[in-house]
Amino acid sequence: MNTPVIVTTYTLSSGYLIYFWQKVKKQFNEQSVPKIALLAAFIFVAQMINIPISEGTSGHLLGGFLAASLLGPFASVFLISLVLVVQMFVFQDGGLTALGANILNMGIAGVCGSYLFFKIISKLEAQFFQKNQLILFNIFMSAWLSVEIGAILCGIELGLSGFADWKIVVGLMSGVHAIIGVLEGILTVFIYQAIRHIRPDLIYINQKG
Amino acid sequence: MERLYQFFRKYWLIVFAFILLIFLTTLSSTHPDGLEWTAQKLGLKEKEIYHSPVADYTISEHFTPMLNQMLSAVLGILIIFTIFWLIKKKFSRYKNNKKMSHAT
Numbered sequence: 152m153n154t155p156v157i158v159t160t161y162t163l164s165s166g167y168l169i170y171f172w173q174k175v176k177k178q179f180n181e182q183s184v185p186k187i188a189l190l191a192a193f194i195f196v197a198q199m200i201n202i203p204i205s206e207g208t209s210g211h212l213l214g215g216f217l218a219a220s221l222l223g224p225f226a227s228v229f230l231i232s233l234v235l236v237v238q239m240f241v242f243q244d245g246g247l248t249a250l251g252a253n254i255l256n257m258g259i260a261g262v263c264g265s266y267l268f269f270k271i272i273s274k275l276e277a278q279f280f281q282k283n284q285l286i287l288f289n290i291f292m293s294a295w296l297s298v299e300i301g302a303i304l305c306g307i308e309l310g311l312s313g314f315a316d317w318k319i320v321v322g323l324m325s326g327v328h329a330i331i332g333v334l335e336g337i338l339t340v341f342i343y344q345a346i347r348h349i350r351p352d353l354i355y356i357n358q359k360g
Numbered sequence: 361m362e363r364l365y366q367f368f369r370k371y372w373l374i375v376f377a378f379i380l381l382i383f384l385t386t387l388s389s390t391h392p393d394g395l396e397w398t399a400q401k402l403g404l405k406e407k408e409i410y411h412s413p414v415a416d417y418t419i420s421e422h423f424t425p426m427l428n429q430m431l432s433a434v435l436g437i438l439i440i441f442t443i444f445w446l447i448k449k450k451f452s453r454y455k456n457n458k459k460m461s462h463a464t
Contacts, residue, residue, distance in 0.1 A: 179451050188444035189374065192437040196381045199417070199433055201388045208397040211388075237439055242417050242432060305395065315402045323398045331394050349373070 152248055153312045160308065161251030167259045168232060174225040183226075186353065190218055191230045195237065202334060210331030213301070215261040216269070216294040217339045221346065223355045224266040231258040252308050256301040265297035269356065287340050294339035295332035302328035382433045386426040 152160075194214035201209040218227035232254045238244040245253050272289050306324035310317020346353055368375060392400060417432040418425075 179447070181448075184444055184448045184451065188441055191444065192378070192440045193381070195436045195440055196378070196385060196433050199385045199388060199429065199436075200381070201393060209393050211393060233440070233443065237436060237443075241436065241439060244417075302394065306398075320398065320402065323401055324394070327394045327397055 152252065152308065156308055156312045157248050157251065160255050164232075164251045164254040164259060168229070168254070171225050171228050171259075175229045178223075178226050183222075187222060187226055187230055190221060191234055194218060194230070195234050197338075198234065198238070204330055204334070208327060210328075210334050212335055212338050213257055213261065213298055214339075215257060215297040215301075216265045216290070216335075217342055219262050219266045219269075220290065220339075220343055220356045221353055224263050227262045227266075228258050231262060252305065256304040256308075257297075260304055261297040261301040264300045265293040268296050269293040287344070290343055291336035291340050294336040295329075298328050298332035298335045299325060302332075378437065382430050382437075385429045385433045388429060 194212070194217070197212040197214055199211070201211045203209045213231075215227065215231055218230050221227075222230065235245065235250065235253050235258065239247065239250050239253070269289055272292065273286075276285055276289070302324040303321055306321035307317060309315065309320045309324075314320075343354075418428050423431070
């Protein structure tokens with residue numbers, strides 16, 4: 152990444168994080184902090200598990216929409232950013248200069264974009280169906296989209312930095328992450344269903360979206 | 361001892377899930393992930409300006425990759441719990457000082 156892109160991504164993500172911190176502070180209480188901590192630890196470990204996909208590549212769970220479905224968008228952005236910061240400073244997964252872009256792509260854009268998509272698609276379906284039978288499909292699509300948004304943004308940022316033609320980078324990134332997104336979607340649906348059966352009180356999103 | 365037993369009785373499922381996940385990290389694929397794959401295709405290189413203590417989930421060169429993965433997972437979980445423990449501590453002080461209740 153070149154300097155303008157680094158500065159822009161850092162400015163944008165820190166601005167958003169300060170805004171979300173104001174929102175999320177109100178959510179913190181004796182019950183919610185252990186819940187958020189557990190989910191953060193879970194997502195951290197889940198991101199370590201790379202599942203092989205064809206053509207010598209692999210993917211892992213990002214957990215952006217999973218977090219949003221359990222905690223709501225504000226706490227999720229904060230949580231994902233925290234996981235990314237720990238990964239970067241302790242395990243050097245993603246560099247210091249890329250941290251701003253990572254938080255922007257996977258944290259802010261991925262989580263908020265997919266959450267908004269889920270809200271909109273649920274509202275639209277509510278017009279046609281009495282009960283929301285399609286909630287699992289919506290979760291799958293939102294989780295897929297959360298990966299895809301991050302990948303496309305990352306491609307654009309790499310292109311803007313001038314390393315390669317941005318059309319090629321965006322094409323490759325969105326292509327490979329379209330497959331990884333399917334994995335993310337399936338895992339998110341399974342984990343959502345499991346939690347819904349064991350502890351339905353932990354779910355944030357409801358049938359109406 | 362009694363408290364520990366109570367803790368496990370209440371949270372055995374969570375403890376079990378984390379132990380399972382920590383073991384699962386050892387099965388993690390060594391294939392490059394989506395971004396690394398793209399970078400390889402285009403011949404992009406990372407430039408290192410910061411070197412972290414536990415780079416690439418390798419705690420010690422002498423350990424096997426599997427042990428390194430597991431220890432890294434445990435270390436990461438501990439770090440994240442510590443951060444949230446600090447947040448919780450800060451939050452309770454904030455709440456007591458200002459006599460504000462955000463509890464819903």
